[in-house]
Amino acid sequence: MAHDTGQETLAEAHELSRRMLQVADLTRSVFGALAAEFDLTAVQARAVLRMYEPTPMRALAEHLSCDASNVTGIADRLEQRGFAERVVGSDRRVILLQLTDRGRRTRRALAERVGAGSVVTAKLSPTERRHLGRLLDKMLG
């Protein structure tokens, strides 16, 4: 304990994990509420954000890291509510999911709100945000 040796107790690691999970929950919950404002569920919102171009359902499944069969239902509901529509691609096996006008408007507005109103943005200084950015990169890399 003399000077700072980089030693860490198990308790400290726990604490960090706990807060990490807490922030993750908060982030998710804020995102969910945001999605709800546009009459979307969290997963639907993630899908919509990904569809800046007509997107094969398969690619969507990978982006959402879920089974392909799951995307069928998600696409059904997006289509049913008028956010997206199915279009056959040149490869006639693949079906592209493509935003409707409503979908495009929603996507634009959603993307703007996601960038602006984040949990993060609210409470950190610009310097801290840069710092956080670097740390996030390292964790993701």
Added chain:
Amino acid sequence: MAHDTGQETLAEAHELSRRMLQVADLTRSVFGALAAEFDLTAVQARAVLRMYEPTPMRALAEHLSCDASNVTGIADRLEQRGFAERVVGSDRRVILLQLTDRGRRTRRALAERVGAGSVVTAKLSPTERRHLGRLLDKMLG
């Protein structure tokens, strides 16, 4: 753009949010996989971790930020699989959910793994972890 003014573009804010969501997803997904190792879903694992003492279902509902009726089902499944059991409290309206032996063992092991194997712990230096801790505090505070 002369020197650092703390000015940020919308694009930068977007980027930060995107990575924040990405880390949140990753954290959640790692936690889910961890829970699965113990034959628990993510929500069940969160409940188990919370039950360091007999816990009113109501309190559980608040901890999980969900409806009370939802906890009924979660408790059912935890009970059914032998992780927990229902006990009536002194106030006979409230039902305490309490870990069984198996539940306690699982909780201990789970807590240890959560602290140790986190996404965070893996890739950051001790100094960076301390830094991250401060930033997380600020975001949660």
Added chain:
DNA sequence: CTCAAATATTGACAACCTCAACTAACGCCC
């Protein structure tokens, strides 16, 4: 005692998720 409030449960319904089985289309190779 009476009655409002709190606790848990139930039933109805929706979304999400996985797995296994299936169809249709593609592309390669002989």
Added chain:
DNA sequence: GGGCGTTAGTTGAGGTTGTCAATATTTGAG
């Protein structure tokens, strides 16, 4: 061209999480 493994998407079964409204029980305050 004709097989044949591969890929994309769907379907159906089954399970977990989540909400809301209605209900029974208990509690505590007036």
